[in-house]
Amino acid sequence: MITKQKGTYDIYGETAKKRAYINEILASLCEKYNYGYIETPVFEASELFHRGVGEATDMVQKETYDFKDRGNREITLRPEGTAGVVRWFVENKLYGNMSEPVKVFYNMKMYRYERPQSGRNREFTQWGFECFGSDDVLADAEVISLAYNAYRLLGLDNIVIKLNSLGDTASRNAYREALIAYFKPHIHELCEDCQNRLEKNPLRILDCKVDQESEILKKAPKTVDYLNEESKTRFTKLQELLDLMDINYVIDTNLVRGLDYYNHTVFEVVLDNSYALGGGGRYNGLVETLGGPSVPGVGFAMGYDRTLLAMEEHNIDIPIQNTIDLYLLYVSECEKETAAFIAQDVRLNGFICETDLLSKSLKAQFKSVERLNAKYLIVLNEEEIKKDRITIKDTVTKEEKSMPITDLIDYLDMNSR
Ligand code: HAM
16 A cells, blocks of 8 residues: 655545635735735745755755756755745846835645654645835734734634844844854753754754753843844834734744744744744845845745644634535436436536435435435426426425426525525
């Protein structure tokens, strides 16, 4: 037997229905913020992620799915959405007319070679969005509010936004130097990964999973102490806006995020202090790094699968369609043809309709009516059909009504919606 790959899963049945419901909510919310939908390719040139996400990140070092295609090109399955969206923005020269910000959202599969566990997969979905062209802190607030409102609309009212500022490039560099100087004398007390991170990516030491409880990490210099005046003012303004918007956030000075492209605002969404349900921030240098002019950007991505898991764990009711409108029962060939004709009409008019595809006995068809939770049934009958009539039965009230076939849609319209 061929089985699915580790860290991947099939989406079907109730889960598929739940996801369709969530997709609708999220897409409709994005519309309110005037974001347009985008899909980028699953695979891109490896260089995009090496340059975009950062050579020294765990993601590029350990987690990407890289391969050479038959034309010997270095290809990577996208591990995240931002780099691909920036590539699209630059490739289509959308920076040419920035009279309005460019705002897009996506709902895409991502691929990371991680150790699979609950909420951590190798193939997973992110719902995310990116906003290009505004360096105003109001854009950061708008992105945070879109993320925040999404979780709330899904019923996850208790989420908290963890917020931090890495400052501009100068502040970030000053902080980086301070961290290297601080960690150097203690580095052998930290894990091997952290030892490798010291020169390449010292900020990552701060959110190391292994050394999380170490006093050395707890006493490390804080980002906020290295923000220059401009970055500090910006961070304060952002908090004021979030307060005005009634968004529940806490400052977490250890929050640095795993990807290299961030500056100023970084944030994560958490619930019950468990792993992040989503994360994002500002990335003002990324468009330039990927070959465009200097255009600011800010965005966010929700871990879709983790969010659904959290909704299930919190017993949030996800309305899913578990009934059908009509079941057509038949025995003879003539009745079967009428079933085909009526089913076509009923479905085209927006009702869920089933009929027997397995040559079942009438008794077994009645069982299907129950199993599928049909609201109405019609037992097609040759004698009636000759008179262009049918009898519809309400499966709950048991009420029956005889009518011309041509009245059926009107009847369902009046009684079923
Ligand atoms: P990220 O923090 O790497 O950010 O991923 C965002 C979210 O995706 C995480 O908070 C988590 O919920 C989910 N996630 C990550 N890895 C996995 C996994 N292996 N299995 C299941 N869920 C996972 C980004 O990807 C940035 N591109 C976000 C962003 C958009 N920043 C600006 N714009």
